[in-house]
Amino acid sequence: MLTQRTQHMEYAIRDVVIPAMKLEKQGHTILKLNIGDPCKYDFDAPEYAKQAYINAIKQGKSFYGCSNGITEAKKAIIQREKTINDVTANEDQILINSGVSETINFLCGSLIEQGKEMLIPSPSYPQYLSFPNFFGGKAIEYKCDFNDHWNPDLEDIKEKINSNTAALAVINPNNPTGAIYSKETLEGLAEIAADKKIPLISDEIYDEITFTDYNCFTKIALDRGASIVQMNGMSKNFFAPGWRIGYAIYHNCPEILNSCSAQARTRLCSNTPAQYAMAASLNGSRDFLKENKQKLSRRMDVVGRKCKEYGLAHVKPKGAFYDFIKINTENDKQWVLDLLQEKHVLTVFGSGFGEQGKGFIRIVTLPQEEVLEEAFDRIGEFIQGK
Numbered sequence: 001m002l003t004q005r006t007q008h009m010e011y012a013i014r015d016v017v018i019p020a021m022k023l024e025k026q027g028h029t030i031l032k033l034n035i036g037d038p039c040k041y042d043f044d045a046p047e048y049a050k051q052a053y054i055n056a057i058k059q060g061k062s063f064y065g066c067s068n069g070i071t072e073a074k075k076a077i078i079q080r081e082k083t084i085n086d087v088t089a090n091e092d093q094i095l096i097n098s099g100v101s102e103t104i105n106f107l108c109g110s111l112i113e114q115g116k117e118m119l120i121p122s123p124s125y126p127q128y129l130s131f132p133n134f135f136g137g138k139a140i141e142y143k144c145d146f147n148d149h150w151n152p153d154l155e156d157i158k159e160k161i162n163s164n165t166a167a168l169a170v171i172n173p174n175n176p177t178g179a180i181y182s183k184e185t186l187e188g189l190a191e192i193a194a195d196k197k198i199p200l201i202s203d204e205i206y207d208e209i210t211f212t213d214y215n216c217f218t219k220i221a222l223d224r225g226a227s228i229v230q231m232n233g234m235s236k237n238f239f240a241p242g243w244r245i246g247y248a249i250y251h252n253c254p255e256i257l258n259s260c261s262a263q264a265r266t267r268l269c270s271n272t273p274a275q276y277a278m279a280a281s282l283n284g285s286r287d288f289l290k291e292n293k294q295k296l297s298r299r300m301d302v303v304g305r306k307c308k309e310y311g312l313a314h315v316k317p318k319g320a321f322y323d324f325i326k327i328n329t330e331n332d333k334q335w336v337l338d339l340l341q342e343k344h345v346l347t348v349f350g351s352g353f354g355e356q357g358k359g360f361i362r363i364v365t366l367p368q369e370e371v372l373e374e375a376f377d378r379i380g381e382f383i384q385g386k
């Protein structure tokens with residue numbers, strides 16, 4: 001009775017929550033290192049952004065907005081991209097949406113059908129694995145190399161491009177690895193796409209949560225004449241994932257924009273008060289971010305120290321709030337479930353992020369230092385008991 005396309009949908013990050021909830025119901029406390037939601041830990045959206053959201057509601061801005069987004073937010077996006085990334089855009093290129101997730105959905109709706117392929121990083125944020133298949137096409141994973149700071153393997157990408165390749169997705173800074181790609185790698189990616197005339201999808205949702213030099217992929221791709229859909233939003237940089245608001249800028253690809261806009265009209269508009277909050281925030285003070293990045297950096301250091309203590313291999317993350325850690329097992333899903341049952345620590349199995357994630361776990365570096373210490377001591381005991 002149900003459609004084939006929903007039969008195999010998986011979302012590893014949330015799938016592991018079900019057994020954890022069972023344990024909680026039995027009265028156990030779970031140390032949660034699984035979900036990339038800063039608000040579930042001690043992070044929160046800045047006060048001025050929250051106030052702008054409240055003001056919008058109080059001022060009666062609860063109407064349906066234009067399907068592609070309100071002008072005030074588009075103007076703020078243009079200014080933000082110019083100031084932070086030196087990327088130029090105009091209002092007609094922008095589609096405001098309910099977060100990057102909705103853009104991925106729209107893009108697959110526009111570009112993917114039976115026989116079409118989307119090249120995605122491996123390991124990858126799970127939505128990139130699910131959506132192309134949901135739309136009848138295929139997600140083709142390209143290798144990101146643990147031994148090269150998780151940079152994409154350009155040769156592997158070239159080998160996998162064929163006449164069915166509809167788009168090439170890049171996530172930088174990356175979830176789940178926390179990698180920030182080298183400038184040379186980004187230039188190589190842009191050159192491949194420009195040469196083969198493949199539209200790029202650039203997920204830049206963590207672009208202000210960086211701890212080393214960061215280069216904006218969109219800027220590099222535009223300098224080489226590529227077509228690129230640049231995606232960002234309020235979820236991570238502004239610690240407001242539940243507001244469900246983000247944006248995409250369609251550079252050099254008007255047909256894709258038209259097709260995504262047609263889909264956007266069918267869902268009327270994205271959350272209007274949240275758009276006003278985004279308009280007031282994108283160019284606002286970043287003092288809150290400075291403090292939060294210091295906090296995150298200390299937590300990342302705890303994870304690094306603990307990995308060393310227990311002999312766990314990983315690449316020190318340079319951005320976002322994840323660490324992707326090697327565990328010596330063939331079956332990382334079972335390992336994660338056993339760790340949960342025996343030590344009440346919740347992580348996500350690496351294979352849920354694709355082929356290259358096999359034999360790894362993803363943890364978030366968001367919990368407080370003492371929670372991370374305790375969780376890793378339990379992981380250490382778990383490994384020693386095996």
Ligand SMILES: Cc1ncc(COP(=O)(O)O)c(C=O)c1O
Pocket residue numbers: 036098099100101102125171174175203205232233234235241244245246
């Ligand atoms: C790489 C990446 N892209 C997109 C998203 C989802 O973004 P949004 O909340 O804007 O839908 C996430 C969430 O974890 C992510 O890690």
